[in-house]
Amino acid sequence: EPEVTQTPSHQVTQMGQEVILRCVPISNHLYFYWYRQILGQKVEFLVSFYNNEISEKSEIFDDQFSVERPDGSNFTLKIRSTKLEDSAMYFCASNRANEQYFGPGTRLTVT
Amino acid sequence: AQRVTQPEKLLSVFKGAPVELKCNYSYSGSPELFWYVQYSRQRLQLLLRHISRESIKGFTADLNKGETSFHLKKPFAQEEDSAMYYCALSNYGQNFVFGPGTRLSVLP
Numbered sequence: 532e533p534e535v536t537q538t539p540s541h542q543v544t545q546m547g548q549e550v551i552l553r554c555v556p557i558s559n560h561l562y563f564y565w566y567r568q569i570l571g572q573k574v575e576f577l578v579s580f581y582n583n584e585i586s587e588k589s590e591i592f593d594d595q596f597s598v599e600r601p602d603g604s605n606f607t608l609k610i611r612s613t614k615l616e617d618s619a620m621y622f623c624a625s626n627r628a629n630e631q632y633f634g635p636g637t638r639l640t641v642t
Numbered sequence: 643a644q645r646v647t648q649p650e651k652l653l654s655v656f657k658g659a660p661v662e663l664k665c666n667y668s669y670s671g672s673p674e675l676f677w678y679v680q681y682s683r684q685r686l687q688l689l690l691r692h693i694s695r696e697s698i699k700g701f702t703a704d705l706n707k708g709e710t711s712f713h714l715k716k717p718f719a720q721e722e723d724s725a726m727y728y729c730a731l732s733n734y735g736q737n738f739v740f741g742p743g744t745r746l747s748v749l750p
Contacts, residue, residue: 535685564738573742574686574728587737622686629674629732633686 533557535634537623543640544613552608552637554623562626563606565598567591568636569619577621580606613641644669646729646741654747655719663714663744665703665729673731675705675712678740680726689714689727699723719748 536555544550556563565577578588580598597609606625610617618641623634645668655661667675677689690698692705692712703714712729729741 566740574740576737576739579737589737630688630691631676631678631686631730631738632688633678635685 535623535625535632537621537634537637539637540635541638541640543642546615546641547612550610550613550639552610552621552623552639554606554608554634555604556606556623556625557627557632558604560625560627560632562586563598563600564624564626564631565608566622566624566633567619568622569616574622577608610639613639615641617641644673644731644733644739646731646739648727648729648741648744650744651742652745652747654749656749657721658718661716661719661723661746661748663727663729663746665712665714665741667710667712667729667731669710669731669733671733672707673733675703676730676732676738677701677703677712677714678728678730680728680743682725686728719746721748721750724748 538553563580566574568574576589578592579586595611599607620636620638622636624631647666675692678686679689680686701716703712705712724747726743726745728743730738732738
């Protein structure tokens with residue numbers, strides 16, 4: 532069964548550095564999402580993406596964040612200048628028939 | 643505003659006992675409701691959704707629009723049911739809103 536994949540599984544970066552988190556959604560899905568889960572807290576919606584543009588974003592998704600689908604398979608989340616509070620698990624998801632399929636997550640640690 | 647609440651952070655039951663994980667929501671329209679489960683060291687995965695009205699792994703959930711609830715139930719808990727359970731709502735194609743999650747621990 533096809534799955535959403537994410538790389539890397541763990542990323543450690545210094546405060547102020549740029550990071551790019553990568554996701555490969557399921558191939559025939561059209562909606563893509565990024566979520567964040569700070570340790571011990573709930574899963575929070577960041578952004579949804581459809582037809583090569585952002586369809587909705589949350590208050591968390593400020594100017595430091597951007598998403599891109601650079602080719603037919605990858606879906607990336609960029610954090611321009613990381614802050615300590617960006618440390619979290621970041622989950623990618625793709626959607627078909629209003630069902631979310633989640634990736635395994637990338638643990639981002641900002642030091 | 644869309645909101646999902648799960649009042650219990652942790653729920654512990656003994657194997658074979660009934661279990662109910664509570665979920666309440668607030669939403670102005672008619673959302674779709676889901677339960678997602680996250681087993682230890684695994685990804686979030688869909689357990690069930692209200693429109694399918696299925697029973698998955700013995701779990702059921704009924705949408706009560708009057709009480710704006712979507713509680714998850716299982717008559718006889720198994721040790722392998724131990725996991726984090728997240729209730730979520732969707733406004734059909736837009737963003738998903740997740741509850742804070744309930745950790746279910748099924749004791750032997």
